[in-house]
Amino acid sequence: MDQLSQVFAALADPTRRDMVARLTEADASVSELAAPYDVSIQAVSKHLKVLEGAGLVTRTKEAQRRPVHLEAEVFDLMTKWIERYQRQAEQRYQRLDRLLDELNGRDQPTTKGNAS
Amino acid sequence: MDQLSQVFAALADPTRRDMVARLTEADASVSELAAPYDVSIQAVSKHLKVLEGAGLVTRTKEAQRRPVHLEAEVFDLMTKWIERYQRQAEQRYQRLDRLLDELNGRDQPTTKGNAS
DNA sequence: TCGGTAATCAACCGGATGGTTGAATAGAAT
DNA sequence: ATTCTATTCAACCATCCGGTTGATTACCGA
Incomplete structure (x- = not known):
């Protein structure tokens, strides 16, 4: 699987999104991260493995705690993809607008072609 | 499921991402969309249902074709979410930098503390 | 009216996903 | 050395997901 797919x-x-949100505030251990949610620590550990696989977080072994750290650069992957097609879709609208303007302009003065 | 989760x-x-990419160029019918991929039309129809559920595309019944249209505004949902936490993560780095600067600044001029 | 074409519906399948519980690992503290 | 704490590993389960094939719907054209 490509990284972009993994990130998406x-x-x-939602739980993973919330974890990411909280990690923008500060690094946290697995159990700290797990505290607010109504699931087992093992489930949270799994979520972290997914986030790690996507490159969104890194875990550094520090004694028996493994503080989780957000790698915000990966966001750029997504924003680049999104912005590209957002821009492209916008341009398409503009082309469409121009086309409509052109058609309008072309048969309003002459009234030659029939496009009713 | 909330819309943001559905969009992500x-x-x-990847197939759905590619379809979205192509739809920024022009609307397309289901079979037109399906052509490049090595899967059945039914599979593509399912993909479209997912995209529609996320609000990314709309389908307007037009004779027996159902042209698919990209709704680019939904991108904003994602960009807003991403940008918020991207910003927040950045600010956190800046806070950390300030903290380090402060610690550095405090014992660099005086050379009182030893932080070799 | 009778095909032909575009698309969806329905049932099924294998593999991934999110959750569980129980056992194992590993460092800290006593 | 033993125990406590933090975390992961392993097996299991229900559900979801992306794919298939076959049947069905709905419109167009001859």
Whole structure:
């Protein structure tokens, strides 16, 4: 699986999105991260493995805690993809607008072609 | 499921991402969309249902063709989410930098503390 | 009216996903 | 050395997902 797919898939889960949100505030251990949610620590550990696989977080072994750190650069992957097609879709609208303007302009003065 | 999750999930699939990319160029019918891929038309129809559920495309019944149209505004949902936490993560780095600067600044001029 | 074409519906299948519980690992503390 | 704490590994389960094939709907054209 390509990284972009993994990033999108990782953020498709609300719990994982919330974890990412919290990690923008500060690094946190697995159990700290797990505290607010009504699921087992093992489930949270799995979520972290998904986020890690997507490159969104890194875990550094520090004694028996493994503080989780957000790697915000990966966001750029997504924003680049999104912005590209957002821009493209916008340009398409503009082309369409121009086309409509052109058609309008062309048969309003002459009234030659029939486009009713 | 909330829409944001649906949008992320929809774009987690490469085929669907490619369809979205192509729809920024022009609207297309289901079979037109299906042509490049090595899957059945039914599979593509399912993909479209996912994209539609996420609000990324709309389908207007027009004779027996059902042209698919991209609704680019939904991108904003994602960009807003991403940008918010991207910004927040950046600010966190800046806070950290300031903190380090402060610690550095405090014992660099005086050379009182030893932080070799 | 009778095909032909575009698309969806329905049932099924294998693999991924999110959750569980229980056992294992590993460092800290006593 | 033993125990406590943090985390992961492993097996299992239900559900979801992307794909298939076959049947069905709906419109167009001859």
